[in-house]
Amino acid sequence: MKILVTAKRVVDANVNVRVLSDNSGVDINNVKMAVNPFDEIAIEEAVRIREAGNAEEVVVASIGPTQCKEQIRTALALGADRGIFVETDADIQPLAVAKLLKALVDKENPDLIILGKQAIDGDNIQTGQMLAALAGLPQATFASEILLADGEATVTREIDGGMETITVKTPAVITADLRLNEPRYASLPNIMKAKKKSIDTYTPEELGVDVTPRLTTLKVEPPSDRQAGVIVADVEELVDKLKNEAKVI
């Protein structure tokens, strides 16, 4: 079995991004970048499946500018076997990412595709579902447990009311939620080994995919500000304020 996973390059989760003064976007110059946290979980899951003897190969893909190779190297250090880099400086929106990944699925024929449920920059939560649609595959999103057996994956999903379990035929697209696993840290020897692993590079043109954006971002603004209020002396004052000032209880 072969597993395809993704490693999107995003602003590190601990960075508090700032909006650019010309409202064209957020400032990502000199900001720490990382593998999208949900993709780390997807990669970890794929590597665990291989380590358990249920897969032979884990292939990791990333799409974007040349620096995305760093995130592919990180994934390789975490245990992926081989990388695919789709190089583009264009504004790549989820539908275009899904089309590019579909082209990779056609090339690689993976039995399982695991993405993160959400990229923490755009917070779109679309790509896995779109890829599944374009590839004609079933989907299991927001996965917190994956069990593989007999050409099927039984997946427990985090839903608003609690948990739901579904079974999908493989090949399938699964998107990883936070509690699927706890990703490991890359060890120094593995970081060294990762440098020798191969990365194939394509462009969207070579994959025959039109990535023209469908959405234009007209402006990006800071959210309406919230001012810090008062510090109350004790519980009594708190209750008094809530009753008589804010009038919410």
Next chain:
Amino acid sequence: MSILVIAEHNNESIKAATLVTVAAAQEIGGDISVLVAGANCGAAAEEAAKIDGVTKVLVADNAVYEHQLAENLAALVVEIGKDYSHILACTTTTGKNFLPRVAALLDVAQISDVSGVISQDTFQRPIYAGNAVATVQSSDPIKVLTIRGTAFDSVAAEGGSAAIEAIDVVTDAGLSRWERAEIAKLERPELTAANIIISGGRGMQNGENFALLEAVADKLGAAIGASRAAVDAGFVPNDMQVGQTGKIVAPDLYIAVGISGAIQHLAGMKDSKVIVAINKDADAPIFQISDYGLVADLFKALPELDELLD
């Protein structure tokens, strides 16, 4: 403009999320149809027909739609949705699951978690865990949108009298099957519908201590939420998580107890009307966005609060 709203329901009744989605549809403006896809969902369809502002209710009543499996539901929505200018669902785990599939099959973009309608093709949405708000314009013939539940005021559940039309399209992709669900039994209001929420974080130390929050919640008629740290540590189940990757809430009153105020948590609650923080660390970031802060040990403060609310 003709807008298709995909109803959120449990076959028996319509969920509040649908009323918010219809409200967003009204801001876009145009004829509003509501699709109720489910199994034995006649009662839900009847309810949908009463929603204020709805022109038509389409009902696809078939076992293949019972559990809203994305493959089957998306195929149905694509079939029906081709004739509409906008297709809307709420940003719930159901909407987030099937709607991108619809968009891809229609070869159009999806705009996720719309928090403002600027015009029929231009919308606002939060990005970077709510640290920025983007205004985006779509050039696609069909606009596919998920609607942020806290960003619009629900329309009235009563007052309409839409015609109900049965749809006999049956789309069974045969790719997936539903096994089971473990739905938390709620003794309190649902998080996304509550007027008051009291949430606990890692500072609660364990699941048993959530009883301290429950006592206060009972007196206030509040729902109980949690930070990711509290969920990950196993104190409480995942459906209680508030934040960027959990639920987005905006109650009249949000009380954060033993929660530090990481951006990912704030993303889920900073639109609340009044925010209270109880934390023993005076430097905790949560105080920067709180209307009322109490620097105290929660194990002392919560019993006191409980007592004073008598």
